[in-house]
Amino acid sequence: MTTYSTNEFKNGLKIMLDADPCAIIENEFVKPGKGQAFNRVKIRNLKTGRVVERTFKSGDTVEGADVVDVEMQYLYSDGDFWYFMSPETYEQLGADKTAVGEAAKWLKEQALCLVTLWNGVPLSVAAPVHVVLKVTDTDPGVRGDTSGGGGKPATLETGAVVRVPLFINIGDTLKINTETGEYIARAKE
């Protein structure tokens, strides 16, 4: 197993902490000119998403975590697992509900997702930032009202519900920001 000294700490480095894979999101080196150096580190637990602060004595070592981000194509879900395929190796992997999390509601077949693997097993899935999805249900559109003011809920083909302008109709395709869950624009087919 790889070990890292605090000297090698940098943002994005994946390490093991309390038996969980974590990513360093902030590393501050503090040292009185004449004294002991420490690394004050903000760490995201990649399983829980929780951010914790830790202090290390500079020079200490920690175990590295075998965590990689790979781009994979979403194939389908059987309800328990969401299946992804590497477009390069055609290798297929199933991600469970915990790993897929919020991304599930944006996933449409063939979407390219960022899958984080820990020891080869999906740890988390990030949907593409922008997705184009079809409206399957919403109140009838109000013709001519392109103001976007007010708005109404619309159900998309993946099951996600987003707030859309009044002029949107069933069957329209919409561009959505998955990070904010917000409607961006009507997409041209």
Next chain:
Amino acid sequence: MPAPRNSAASARGRAVSREARLAALRKRATLLAEARAFFGERGYLEVETPVLARSGAPDAQLAQFALSDPMLGALYLQTSPEYAMKRLILAGSGSIFQITKAFRQGESGRFHNPEFTLIEWYGLGYDRERLIIEACALIARLAPSLHDKARIVSYREAFREALGIDPIEDPDDRLRDAARAHVPSAHELPLDDRDEILDLLMTHAVAPAFPTGALTVVTDYPPSQAALARLNARGLADRFEIYQGPMELANGFHEATRGGEYAQRFATEAAKRRARGLPDIPEDRRLLGALAEGDLPDCAGCALGLDRVLMLAVGATHIDEVLAFPIERA
């Protein structure tokens, strides 16, 4: 492979425009000229001493870059010009200053680059108070936007205010409890060395409470942290550090004068190095030899981190913003 999503955070401090970099470069030139004018007006002699030497600093807390030359053997990049400058004072130079590069292995972060610029000076006949006034005047001249009143506070008082503990008198247990209460995950650290606990508290709880935009001068350090400062009548180290917010800018000493104190200090640090399994560094025998022939003239010396002052002068948040080429791109 796609870039991690949180790459925005890793660019912090480095996403600096070309204009900002050039502005910092020009400001550096101004600060260098201002510093030279400042010392010139005060009758200091500018000197240059080797950055590459056959001996090094014994400090267990400093990791020195070691090089090797086929003819000369091991050589060390200086962590500070202190010993060489003291040799000049022993040789009769009078008050001297130097603007030089210093090198410290493994020091990299918001306020650290392994190679950095120091302004170091020694005022003959100076005591600590006179040196504090001079150091604050220099910083004020280089970074005029700072509040012009510095606050002078003892090490003890600073700890009392921030944590309600006495860093000089309180037993180790009390300090350990404070560390566990104020430092994230401190319970994971060994906390078996009193000075290490104090350093931990200083960097995590005491200095972060210092006001930004103004100077805080901390004086009267515990005797265990005297380095080469003399001890005052209360048995405390006659040294000071100047902070702006939590950032340490300068470190000053009313210098120890007797050769015996230097030899003792070198031996103590060498023993610490050995105990920690760190490599031996040959001690500066020429300095000890010169001190054996006569005490160091009464003087006080200060080292000021020029890059950090430049950070203040241009409003930078990361040292990389004020370096022409930070270590990753050097």
